[in-house]
Amino acid sequence: MSTTDMSPTLDIVRSLYTHTQTLEEFANSVVFREGKKAVLIEQSDTNRFKSFVRGVFVCFDKELQQVPSFNQMCTLPELLAFVLNGLKRKRKRNILAHGYNFQGLAQEKRDADPFKFQGDVTQSAAYIHGSDMWKRVTLRLGTDLTRYLLESCSVFVAVPPSCVFQVCGAPIYDRVSMSTVSNRFFLQPGSKKKSGAQSSRSRGAGIYKRRRDVEKPTYRKTRNRKNESVMEGKRKRETDQNEEEETLTR
Structure with a gap:
């Protein structure tokens, strides 16, 4: 020693x-x-x-x-x-x-x-x-x-x-003052590697999400067009009704 x-x-x-x-x-x-x-x-x-x-x-x-x-x-x-x-x-x-x-x-x-x-x-x-x-x-x-x-x-x-x-x-x-002793511990968990199955599922979920993100704008555009057609038809019917009322009044 x-x-x-x-x-x-x-x-x-x-x-x-x-x-x-x-x-x-x-x-x-x-x-x-x-x-x-x-x-x-x-x-x-x-x-x-x-x-x-x-x-x-x-x-x-x-x-x-x-x-x-x-x-x-x-x-x-x-x-x-x-x-x-x-x-x-x-x-x-x-x-x-x-x-x-x-x-x-x-x-x-x-x-x-x-x-x-x-x-x-x-x-x-x-x-x-x-x-x-x-x-x-x-x-x-x-x-x-x-x-x-x-x-x-x-x-x-x-x-x-x-x-x-x-x-x-x-x-x-x-003889030791315990007030000066720190009882704080810092634990850092080690990084865990994902298994092959978990990685595959994660990649699959990512691809599916990206597909949804790509497809979502197209769906919105189609829906907006339908809404616009409905509104135009409604306005056209209201215009026709107004013209008929004016004709009857005359």
Whole structure:
């Protein structure tokens, strides 16, 4: 996947967030509380993992306020369950929690173990839960930084050749003004060729019409002549009647 293919999509993403970095760039800018810099890619890593890390984009508006620890306090599934339970309990809008709903458990049981899933894991959460790449990312970045990514950042993963899909964060469509989107479509139906039978009928109708146009003036002339003869006969009869009346009067 070339950078050129992704540039139009990334331009749109960058226009919506204050900061947009690859996961590698994001990790390189972090210094842990223990004084150690985050190292996400090692020389022994496969090209597949390197491509994955460079195809993950981290978007955020405010920079990291608290210095994270490098300690690994729980596994990725436990961290994912903790984040999902917290998002649902606080009713925060996050793509990660889409499709995750609490089962019919009492409130006491929900709060008993926040590191266990209390609903079905679907969509983005299921993708992260079953990904070996994300498990390695969690091991390299630690629990604090991975939690920050899932809870407070909008993370997108590249989809070749030129798309991205969002795995966590507030929905990107919340940042897009729908009033500027045009919903007008211009459909131009393609020209349809007439069949041979239709063309023949059309030609026949045209010839018949032309014949009528040619014959019509002749018919009108004949009719006009008949009307003139009738009128002349009528005038002649009226003249004869007038002459007879004059003769009788004399």
